[in-house]
Amino acid sequence: MKIALIPNLSKHNAQLHTLEVIDKLHKFGAEVFMRSNLKGCFPNSKIAFYDDFDKMMADCDVVIAVGGDGTIIHCSRHAAAAGKPILGINVGRLGFVAELETNELDRLKDLVEGHYSIENRMLLEIRLENNGRQETYCALNDAVIARGALSRILDFTVHFNSKNVCNYRADGLIISTPTGSTAYSLSAGGPVIDPSLRCTLLTPICPHSLLSRPVVFGPDAELSVTATSNYNSEIFLTIDGDTFIQIADNQRIDFCRSERVASIIKLKDNNFYEVVNQKLAERRN
Secondary structure: OEEEEEEOOOOOOHHHHHHHHHHHHHHOOOEEEEEHHHOOOOOOOOEEEEOOHHHHHHHOOEEEEEEOHHHHHHHHHHHHHHOOOEEEEEOOOOOOOOOEEHHHHHHHHHHHOOOOEEEEEEEEEEEEEEOOEEEEEEEOOEEEEEEOOOOOOEEEEEEEOOEEEEEEEEOEEEEEOOHHHHOHHHHOOOOOOOOOOOOEEEEEEOOOOOOOOOEEEOOOOEEEEEEEOOOOOOEEEEEOOOEEEEEOOOOOEEEEEEEEEEEEEEOOOOOHHHHHHHHHHHHHO
């Protein structure tokens, strides 16, 4: 098996744990691919280093991301674009999307031997015009439209299949996938949604109304959102926490379910609700 290994070395002890992953993969008979800019951190002649990231993704069978949820989510979008499944190894805090903890690396033997299942996760497609160009992005977790640091409350208008259905006054609006329901949306009072479902969740951030509630839309929903500030405030669109775009007043942003999916590798027999309970218990502690 050929494995593209993508670590986030900014995480505490990530380099040490990545070395452990490399040793395990080689022990179990896998080939390991890494980006060439990591050669100085992992001077191992048995690793194939690539200058071309897209070529590495095309040549591998699976992708392993070593890091926190942000790292795994970022890598999952690249894996989805290449049509490759991804396994997350958690060296962050909660690791909702991660399949393995660092004390479970012996389970990589099951991966190499093909004893795993695939859980397809919905991706959210985001379309907008930016600097005169039509741009398209994908999110595994969510897209957030929110005010800048010194901005005041925003007015949001939401169209569902071209018809106006929701209006909010709020600090922001979270448009999330079921996977993203356990991220920012959960903190903002949104429901937990099984990631096997295909739906889009709309959650206001600090709404200026007692009646504003999250809304769940079906798998074929096409949403359009505009945000307006009456004070010439800054408005930003954030995608999966790592892409930031400043948007204009009344700029239309379209959301729908992507044709692509993120294929998450499952090595354990636990279900989604067991993982959520465990991770939220860790958060309380």
